[in-house]
Amino acid sequence: KKVISFETIDSTNDYAKQIATNENEGTTIVSEEQTSGRGRLGRHWHSKSHEGIWMSIILKPNIVPYKAPFITLIAGASIAKALNTLGVNTKIKWPNDVIVNGKKICGILTELSAEIERINYVVLGIGINVKTMEFSSEIENIATSLYKEGYNLSRVDVVKAIIKEFETLYFDYIHKNSKLETLKVCRNYSAIIGKKIYILQGEDRELVKCIDINEDGNLIVEKDNGSIKEIVSGEVSIRG
Ligand code: BTN
Numbered sequence: 001k002k003v004i005s006f007e008t009i010d011s012t013n014d015y016a017k018q019i020a021t022n023e024n025e026g027t028t029i030v031s032e033e034q035t036s037g038r039g040r041l042g043r044h045w046h047s048k049s050h051e052g053i054w055m056s057i058i059l060k061p062n063i064v065p066y067k068a069p070f071i072t073l074i075a076g077a078s079i080a081k082a083l084n085t086l087g088v089n090t091k092i093k094w095p096n097d098v099i100v101n102g103k104k105i106c107g108i109l110t111e112l113s114a115e116i117e118r119i120n121y122v123v124l125g126i127g128i129n130v131k132t133m134e135f136s137s138e139i140e141n142i143a144t145s146l147y148k149e150g151y152n153l154s155r156v157d158v159v160k161a162i163i164k165e166f167e168t169l170y171f172d173y174i175h176k177n178s179k180l181e182t183l184k185v186c187r188n189y190s191a192i193i194g195k196k197i198y199i200l201q202g203e204d205r206e207l208v209k210c211i212d213i214n215e216d217g218n219l220i221v222e223k224d225n226g227s228i229k230e231i232v233s234g235e236v237s238i239r240g
Contacts, residue, residue, distance in 0.1 A: 001026035008049070010036040013109055013125040016056035020113070020121040025060040030159075037127065039107055040096060041237065045127050046136065051145070053128040053155050057166075060121050061174045065114040068122055069232075070179065072096060072110045073217045074169045075124055077185035079106055082161035084189070088151050091191035094210075094219055094238065098128075099191055100151075103144035105129050126162070130155050179217065186213050197221070198239040199231060 004027065009015055012029040014036075019027075034054050037047035047054045059071065076092045083090040083098070091099050098106035109125035129145035130153065146153055169185075172178040187193065192210045199206045199221065208221040211228070219231040219238075231238075 001028065003028045003030065005029075006031040008033040008035060010034065011038050011125075012054055012056040013038060013111060013123050016058050016123040016125075017111065017113070017121075020058045020123060023058050025058065027058045028055060029058075030055040038109060038125075039127075040109055045107065045109075046132070046139075046143075047127065048132065051132040052130045053126065053159055055126050055159070057124045057126075058121055059124055059170075061119055061170075063119065063174060064117060065112065065119055068112050068114070068119060069095070069110070070173065070182070070217045071122055071124060071170070072108050073186055074173055074182050075108050075110070075126060075166065077182045077189075078165035078169055079108075079126070079128070079162050080189045081165045081185055082158065083146075085165075086151075086153055086158065086161055088146060088149075088153070090189065092186055092189045093191045094186065094213060095217075096237075100144060100146070100149045102191075103149075104142055105144055105146060105149070128158065130158065179215070183213060183215070183217065186217070192238065200237045200239060 009031040011034050012031050016029050031054050033049035034047035037045035039045040072095055076098055079098045080090045080092050093099050096108045097104050106128040111123045113120040131147045132145035135143045169182050195210055197210050199208055208223050211220040211222055214220050221229050221231055223229060
């Protein structure tokens, strides 16, 4: 598979989107630094030089568009599995974040280009804080890096381990229509199942208890009045 690497770029996701139509599935963009790294919900993603893994993978899955959000769960499961294999005690905060010691070390930004019935491409953006020591004051309480938590890992080893896990889980989903292993990993490493969490939807904020992740990869929560609700991956953001 092709890897395109940069010393600096605005955003590996933006670059991936520019070239995606003419690339094969699996082409991966990495950069030492991003000058306009993007997070979810229009946020900025701190991506200083040599401090992390800033990468985007171009995917061309032959599935209907509504099945694409599950790819984010596959990515999260792959990252958690890979890091746990490398000795890092990692949890997944459904649907997008990977955390260590209660703080975020990794974010996933999945972007989709699709027509009514088919996907043109998916750009899977992964940002992992590997060596970052200092975070800006707005995020220092919620963000951390592998190094800060006491793990001194090589970025190449981390990327290799993630790609290996991702290939298997992605193949299972796309070609065998199997979500089993991804769901198992998401449940086993969940940071939120059994806990009270906030569901953020636009301006609204609702405190609920997280019960499970169902067969579709959606979150099952219980409201204060006892009613059960299904939260669809891709619709909301949570704060646990
Ligand atoms: C989030 O948690 O809000 C998602 C963060 C995603 C960051 C990665 S870094 C590589 C890729 N390029 C970007 O501009 N963003 C993603």
